[in-house]
Amino acid sequence: MLLSRTAEEIYWLARYVERAENTARILDVASRLAALPAQYGSESNEWESAVLATGSAASFASAYPDASRDNVIHFLAFSTENPSSIFVCMRRARMAARAVRTAITLDMWNTINDAWLELQRYPRDGMSPRQLVQFLSFVKEACLQFDGAAFRTMLRTDAYAFFFLGAYVERTDATARILDVKYHVLLPEGEEVGGVRDYFQWSSILRAASAYSAYQWVFRDSLKPFRVAELLTIRPELPRSLAHCAQNATVFLDQLANDYGRQGPAQRAARAHHAHLQNTTIEAIFREGLHQFLLRVIKRNADLNDTITAQYLH
Amino acid sequence: MTAFFDEMRAPDGVTRPAYEKVDAWLAQNSAEQLKSRADEAEAFFRRIGITFAVYGDNSAEERIIPFDLVPRVITGAEWSILTRGLEQRVRALNMFLCDIYGPGEIIRAGRIPADLVYRNVYFRPEMMGIQVPHGIYTPVCGIDIVRVGESEFYVLEDNLRTPSGVSYMLENREVTMRLFPDLFANHSVQPVEQYPNDLLATLRSIAPASAPRQPTVVLLTPGAFNSAYYEHSFLADRLGVELVEGRDLFVRDNRVFMRTTQGPQQVDVIYRRLDDDFLDPLVFRPDSILGVPGLVSAYRAGTVTVANAMGTGVADDKAVYTYIPDIIDFYLGEKPILNNVPTWRCREEEARKEVLDRLPELVVKTVSGSGGYGMLVGPASTSAQIDEFRAKILAEPDEFIAQPTLALSTCPTFVRDGIAPRHVDLRPFVLFGSSGVRTVPGGLTRVALREGSLVVNSSQGGGTKDTWVLGE
Numbered sequence: 001m002l003l004s005r006t007a008e009e010i011y012w013l014a015r016y017v018e019r020a021e022n023t024a025r026i027l028d029v030a031s032r033l034a035a036l037p038a039q040y041g042s043e044s045n046e047w048e049s050a051v052l053a054t055g056s057a058a059s060f061a062s063a064y065p066d067a068s069r070d071n072v073i074h075f076l077a078f079s080t081e082n083p084s085s086i087f088v089c090m091r092r093a094r095m096a097a098r099a100v101r102t103a104i105t106l107d108m109w110n111t112i113n114d115a116w117l118e119l120q121r122y123p124r125d126g127m128s129p130r131q132l133v134q135f136l137s138f139v140k141e142a143c144l145q146f147d148g149a150a151f152r153t154m155l156r157t158d159a160y161a162f163f164f165l166g167a168y169v170e171r172t173d174a175t176a177r178i179l180d181v182k183y184h185v186l187l188p189e190g191e192e193v194g195g196v197r198d199y200f201q202w203s204s205i206l207r208a209a210s211a212y213s214a215y216q217w218v219f220r221d222s223l224k225p226f227r228v229a230e231l232l233t234i235r236p237e238l239p240r241s242l243a244h245c246a247q248n249a250t251v252f253l254d255q256l257a258n259d260y261g262r263q264g265p266a267q268r269a270a271r272a273h274h275a276h277l278q279n280t281t282i283e284a285i286f287r288e289g290l291h292q293f294l295l296r297v298i299k300r301n302a303d304l305n306d307t308i309t310a311q312y313l314h
Numbered sequence: 315m316t317a318f319f320d321e322m323r324a325p326d327g328v329t330r331p332a333y334e335k336v337d338a339w340l341a342q343n344s345a346e347q348l349k350s351r352a353d354e355a356e357a358f359f360r361r362i363g364i365t366f367a368v369y370g371d372n373s374a375e376e377r378i379i380p381f382d383l384v385p386r387v388i389t390g391a392e393w394s395i396l397t398r399g400l401e402q403r404v405r406a407l408n409m410f411l412c413d414i415y416g417p418g419e420i421i422r423a424g425r426i427p428a429d430l431v432y433r434n435v436y437f438r439p440e441m442m443g444i445q446v447p448h449g450i451y452t453p454v455c456g457i458d459i460v461r462v463g464e465s466e467f468y469v470l471e472d473n474l475r476t477p478s479g480v481s482y483m484l485e486n487r488e489v490t491m492r493l494f495p496d497l498f499a500n501h502s503v504q505p506v507e508q509y510p511n512d513l514l515a516t517l518r519s520i521a522p523a524s525a526p527r528q529p530t531v532v533l534l535t536p537g538a539f540n541s542a543y544y545e546h547s548f549l550a551d552r553l554g555v556e557l558v559e560g561r562d563l564f565v566r567d568n569r570v571f572m573r574t575t576q577g578p579q580q581v582d583v584i585y586r587r588l589d590d591d592f593l594d595p596l597v598f599r600p601d602s603i604l605g606v607p608g609l610v611s612a613y614r615a616g617t618v619t620v621a622n623a624m625g626t627g628v629a630d631d632k633a634v635y636t637y638i639p640d641i642i643d644f645y646l647g648e649k650p651i652l653n654n655v656p657t658w659r660c661r662e663e664e665a666r667k668e669v670l671d672r673l674p675e676l677v678v679k680t681v682s683g684s685g686g687y688g689m690l691v692g693p694a695s696t697s698a699q700i701d702e703f704r705a706k707i708l709a710e711p712d713e714f715i716a717q718p719t720l721a722l723s724t725c726p727t728f729v730r731d732g733i734a735p736r737h738v739d740l741r742p743f744v745l746f747g748s749s750g751v752r753t754v755p756g757g758l759t760r761v762a763l764r765e766g767s768l769v770v771n772s773s774q775g776g777g778t779k780d781t782w783v784l785g786e
Contacts, residue, residue, distance in 0.1 A: 001575060001576045001579065002574060003556055003572060003574055004573045005561065005562050005573070006556075095538060098538050098543070098547070099538045101551065102547055102550050102556075102557050109362075110361060110362075113361065162575075312575045314573075
């Protein structure tokens, strides 16, 4: 048994840390693409894509005149106006951790509190490329360490289930958005990527989902956009795929149902979502249109969040 | 220049027996060594997040109270006098509270003016006629004590509402044991770590009679923005109880429930760290969103215990303070073991005259203030500040009391240029449950870090020390 508010804070604590890590990956990819020699440059702006991938294009457009490097870094890393900025995510995660000090472990608290204190030491403006790389790897490491602390030290109770439930709900949203940014350049089945720039773009999607080397292990094939989409949507082996996230959301919701002795609408919604991803094929997704498919996943995931909230958190 | 009582060194320069080992240890460690330990301690406190907020200071949302690494030592013999005095005081104060919210005998006997009680801002008419479980209004008290001589201890203030600071008692001990294990090996220092256990037993002992054998206790906090939030979460963790905010609780059929992931769960004892004013918007401040609507009604119905009870502020008010010797005499027929600081009540004409004549040498406090805010320390004030207080006293004499500037004892303290004496006070924490009064051997020692300063409040630049009570 948990206080509803405690469960909600734990759930969002996991979501904010996951979001901080995703934002860091997206920024990392943008800075890699921006480092490509000008001959490979294109009309599309990688910094703008980064903003799109975090799902915050509207709030960016209202606050900045253009998607320049510095503007985007500031917006995604430090802006207090952006609810997905690394700074805001870490601050909220620490506030949530502070509010539920008694429900998380000392190792988790130390990790998030240290990360928050460390974050203050980075300059908020005019980061050099090298500083940016250091900063992003610090964020990724802090998030990994936090997940590890949760995994290694938390009691396997309902609090643990709410924590990882939050992480997988957040991750579903992030993976769908990262893939959605590139749906318009997706090539039909069997096509090879066309040229260095394309290769770089598709590999960057993999990197954003920390799936670059995983692709090779799963397919043992050259980079095909079609397969990239398959990996990130329906392959259960990849820890960031939509299917894997859906499967785990179901597992943790079932664990809650077992603990509490009662199934509810959240369990049913999660199972339906997972079954849908298990039973579909990449061909079917292409027939529907990847963009439409991803929008539907994002919507279903948001509905699942609302159902969980109504059933447990309020 | 007054001679201050130094707890380590007698006036002839000889180290007092209780401090001999600490003194020798200080002599062995260079200032650099101590500095590096002090830095280690600060890093520890910052890491665990033991912070407090200073109201009205936005730039410093979270600060840590400076920790001084030289422990303050109290002998077993001194401690046993203190505990007997504290127990006497706390018993008498609870009898006083039962009386004024009941028959009012002390008032009818003319031992305390009726208006001081009934017109007191902390008097809660809602408490009239309620049978408080076991007659215990204040299961948790923090009594501020100052020392001015070898065997002269005074009670400076009783904190009977929501006393804080106990987390510092526990964490200071933790860090001292971590940094100076060698120092502990040579002393027999009485442990303090049983405090959370004693507190939980105390709270459970005053659960309503209708509660189950293992009553559900919760700790009610104003929330993460409160200055003492660290302490609330720390205690809830050590007690193994839920840390709740007002919005986590609701009242149905005059019973209190908390909202959980498995539906409503009934609550039997609320250890609240929220002031009376905010507890129940239906009874107290209607604009409070921190409290629980209907709580007072459930309390009156006897389904839940609120600790400390509402309305205890009337007994720790600085005007009532001056009557405590009478209160002890009236209910227990005893002489106070611990004395009050001599206090002038400005409401009385003769006393007021004397106070106004001697303002530059006195300390003037408002009767309802706390935290070192809104007080005048005569010897440390400019004549303009003194004139300002003179006008205030004349305008509202009932609001003020005055005390001599006390020669607070000093303890060795690590400052920039090494070890130097600084003024200290002491807040022991007294628990009062159905099986009696318990005082954990230790407490919060606050130290005024600025040279010559007598104000130890953390909001005014004070620090804390680990407090050692030696075995007898």
